[in-house]
Amino acid sequence: MTLSLLPFETDRLRLRAFERGDVDAVASYHTLPASQRYGVRHVRYPSDVAEAVGIMRTQVALQRPGDVLAMALERKGDGRLIGQVLLQWSDATAGQAEVRFLIHPAFSGQGYLTEALSAVFDLAFTQFRIHRLMVRCDGRSHHSAKLMQKLGLRLEAHYREHALFQGEWDEELHFAILDREWRPNAKIFELSPRNRVA
Amino acid sequence: MALYPAYPLMTSRLFLRPFTRGDVDAVHSYRGRDDVARYLYDAPLSRDECALAVQRRVSQTGFAEEGDRLVLAVETQADATVVGELSLIWRSAEARQGELGWIFHPDHQGRGYATEATSRLLDLAFHDLDLHRVYARCDARNMPSWRLMERLGMRREAHFREHGLFKGGWDEEFYYAILRREWGAMRQSTRHS
Numbered sequence: 001m002t003l004s005l006l007p008f009e010t011d012r013l014r015l016r017a018f019e020r021g022d023v024d025a026v027a028s029y030h031t032l033p034a035s036q037r038y039g040v041r042h043v044r045y046p047s048d049v050a051e052a053v054g055i056m057r058t059q060v061a062l063q064r065p066g067d068v069l070a071m072a073l074e075r076k077g078d079g080r081l082i083g084q085v086l087l088q089w090s091d092a093t094a095g096q097a098e099v100r101f102l103i104h105p106a107f108s109g110q111g112y113l114t115e116a117l118s119a120v121f122d123l124a125f126t127q128f129r130i131h132r133l134m135v136r137c138d139g140r141s142h143h144s145a146k147l148m149q150k151l152g153l154r155l156e157a158h159y160r161e162h163a164l165f166q167g168e169w170d171e172e173l174h175f176a177i178l179d180r181e182w183r184p185n186a187k188i189f190e191l192s193p194r195n196r197v198a
Numbered sequence: 199m200a201l202y203p204a205y206p207l208m209t210s211r212l213f214l215r216p217f218t219r220g221d222v223d224a225v226h227s228y229r230g231r232d233d234v235a236r237y238l239y240d241a242p243l244s245r246d247e248c249a250l251a252v253q254r255r256v257s258q259t260g261f262a263e264e265g266d267r268l269v270l271a272v273e274t275q276a277d278a279t280v281v282g283e284l285s286l287i288w289r290s291a292e293a294r295q296g297e298l299g300w301i302f303h304p305d306h307q308g309r310g311y312a313t314e315a316t317s318r319l320l321d322l323a324f325h326d327l328d329l330h331r332v333y334a335r336c337d338a339r340n341m342p343s344w345r346l347m348e349r350l351g352m353r354r355e356a357h358f359r360e361h362g363l364f365k366g367g368w369d370e371e372f373y374y375a376i377l378r379r380e381w382g383a384m385r386q387s388t389r390h391s
Contacts, residue, residue, distance in 0.1 A: 094362045132360050157356030161331050161377055163293045178360055 005127060006060060006071065010115045015071040015085070018056040022072060025081035026053050029104035056084070062128060065092040073103070073116050082107040085120050087128075095131030095179075097124050113147060121151070125179045132178050139171025148175040152182065201327050202260035207270070209314045214270045214284065217255040221271055222248050224280035228303035236365075237337040238301065261327060264291040272302075272315045281306040284319050286327075294330035296323050300346075312346050320350065321385075324378045333375035337364070347374040351384035 007016035018026075027049040029035055036044060043052045056070035066089070073083040083103030090096045099120060103113055124130040135153065137144035139160075149155075157174035164170060206213035217225075226248040228234050235242040243251065255269040267287040271280050282302030289295040298319065302312050323329045334352065336343035344354070356373035363369060376384075 091362065094360075094368075096361060134361070154359075156358055156361075157373060159355055159373075160353075160375065161293075162295060162333070162375070163290070174356065174358075176359065176361070 005123065006069075008119070008123075009076070010119045012076055013112060013116055013119075014074040014076055015116060015119065016074055017060045018053055018070055018072050018084075020053075020057065022081055023050050023053050026072075026084070029083060029102060032105065034105060035102055056086075059086070062087070062089045065089055071116075071120070073112060075107075075112075082112060083116075085116050087120055087124060089128065089130075095129060097128070097130045097133050099124075099133060099135050101135075108143065114150065117147070117151060121177070121182055125182050130179065132176055133182075134174055134176040137173050137175070139173055145173060145175075148173075151177075153177045154181075199328060200260070200262050203268075203322060203326060205259070206273075207318055207322065208275075209318045211275055212281075212311060212315055212318075213273045213275055214315060214318055215273060216259040217252050217269065217271050217283075219252065219256065221280060222252050224271075225252055225283070228282065228301065231304070233304060234301060237340040237343070261288050264288055270319075272311065274311075279306070281311050282315070284315055286319055286323055286332075288327065288329075294328060296327065296329045296332045298323070298332050298334045300343075307342065313349050316346065316350060320376070320381055324381050329378065331375055331377050332381075333373055335371060335373050338370040338372050344372050344374065347372075350376065351380060352376040353380075 007014050009015070023046070027046050030043050030049050030052070031045065043049055056072075059068040059070035061067065062069050068089075069087040071085045071087070072081050073085065074081050084101065086100045088098045088100070090098055099117065101113060101117065121133060124133055134156070135144075135148055137148070139158065145155075153175035154177065155173060156176045157172070159170075159172045159174075161169040162172065206215040208214075222245065226243065226245045229240075229243040229248055229251070230245070232242055258267050258269040260266070261268065265288065267285055269283060269285045272282045272284060273280050280303075282300060285299040287297040287299070289297050298316065300312060300316055320332060323332050333355070334347055336347070338344075338357065348354075352374035353376065354372055355375045356371070358369070358371045358373075360368040360370065
């Protein structure tokens with residue numbers, strides 16, 4: 001699992017490793033209240049962002065359980081960094097992984113995350129041989145929940161008031177998908193007409 | 199909040215009390231069985247292992263800080279038979295969370311002892327320990343366990359599929375939980391003990 005896969009492309013995006021110059025772009029979505037509410041919880045000020053980007057710059061391969069692959073979502077058209085997807089390999093023997101994502105609200109609702117996550121799921125299941133992939137989100141993050149269902153993930157858990165977050169009771173959803181549930185027909189290739197038997 | 203309950207806790211037919219050294223054979227009579235161990239993390243316990251387990255439990259009788267656990271023997275009042283054990287772990291002081299667990303002797307199942315005993319412990323959890331939410335987990339194939347949780351009014355909060363390996367196969371797990379106000383409503387509408 002020491003493959004270096006970045007960058008790779010989807011229709012409209014380039015998924016690449018983070019770079020030193022990304023701090024401002026990352027800060028533009030990371031420090032927003034919405035990201036604080038639902039996203040990674042301790043990146044509030046530009047100085048925190050610089051540190052977070054510093055860490056993400058080193059997360060370029062999955063070599064052992066616990067490792068994270070951090071991908072910047074860059075629009076092909078104008079090269080603008082609009083969000084991020086992180087793939088964490090959490091368990092080797094049971095083939096478990098977790099995906100976290102964040103997008104600038106100005107670019108949400110345009111299918112970018114669907115595109116990026118589909119590509120990352122493909123990568124997880126085919127390149128990294130993940131057996132089960134999970135995503136956590138806040139119970140009030142309706143966009144995330146809808147996106148997960150659109151991608152075919154099952155709602156596995158709905159925790160109610162299981163913790164306190166910023167003085168409020170927290171509600172958390174877990175979505176998951178198994179390798180055989182993700183594009184179950186993906187390994188069946190259409191044969192060209194001249195190779196068909198009948 | 200620290201809590202050292204006065205023992206025994208009573209229900210109409212049962213005592214819930216701390217373990218004593220004299221309980222080793224009683225514990226071995228169910229923890230030594232394959233059918234009891236199937237869905238537990240431990241393999242069936244030998245008598246020596248039961249003796250160690252009982253020794254540990256002798257002091258697990260109260261809560262001083264987060265992470266502490268209570269493990270109690272469930273004994274019939276009529277003939278002083280140990281029919282199983284209950285545990286309550288104080289998982290979070292800030293969010294007032296606890297985890298409930300139980301193991302009952304198959305020979306004594308079907309008489310409502312488990313429901314009666316766990317109800318008493320939920321009363322303690324919400325009333326005396328002032329918890330906000332109590333959860334419990336079980337293997338999805340362990341129907342008696344999750345049926346008990348449903349009788350107690352717990353909601354199925356999670357159904358994890360193949361999220362880990364357990365005893366040589368893929369694990370499938372249920373999480374059930376109940377909030378303090380839900381238990382209060384449950385208590386008003388039914389009488390368990």
